[in-house]
Amino acid sequence: MELLTDLINRGGWVMYPLLLCSLAGVGLMCERLWALRRGRVIPRQFLVSVSSLLDKRLYDEAALLSQDGEHAAARLVRLALKMIGRRRAAFKDVMEEAGRREAADLTAHLGALHLVASISPLLGLLGTVSGMINAFNSIALEGIGNPGLLAGGISEALLTTAAGLCVAIPTLVVHRALSSRAETLTVELEDLAADLMEALAAPEAAA
DSSP states (O other): OHHHHHHHHHHOTTHHHHHHHHHHHHHHHHHHHHHTOHHHHOOHHHHHHHHHHHHTTOHHHHHHHHHTOOSHHHHHHHHHHTTTTOBHHHHHHHHHHHHHHHHHHHTTTHHHHHHHHHHHHHHHHHHHHHHHHHHHHHHHHHGGGOHHHHHHHHHHHHHHHHHHHHHHHHHHHHHHHHHHHHHHHHHHHHHHHHHHHHHHSBOOOOO
């Protein structure tokens, strides 16, 4: 803690918004890592059980199984079971709208995480500029006879640059990984919606 306080003091005022960015980034990463766990979105055992019940046309049992689930897959199954026998076009429209809502939930807060990754190096650059200004102001006031003042400004510049990169790099990496996971889960939800439509929608009338 003492080391952190010393670095903040040496880095200047820019270190405070960088610290806030790092805390926000950690919080957002933890929240998304928890929210995008497969068990909270599409539990494998649930899919196996529901598929087996739908194949046997045991719709009441499938509804009961999905009733207690608070994950995206259960919500899609509950919605699909309410539309058994609907025409395919109407079924598709409803399921696509539900899929869009679920996809929006999966990508929630990823934009904020990307903002943290984007703004942190800019704050570091701002600190670099501020540190260099302080260094040149020291030269203007004291001349080059006091290297300690010059070194303080350069130290501030380098610390904020390093701090900005230390926040931005891991945040950007985790953002990319979470975005990829959200895309994968979205595709799997789309596949589930298509399977439900095939199993429960009324067949198209023969031409």
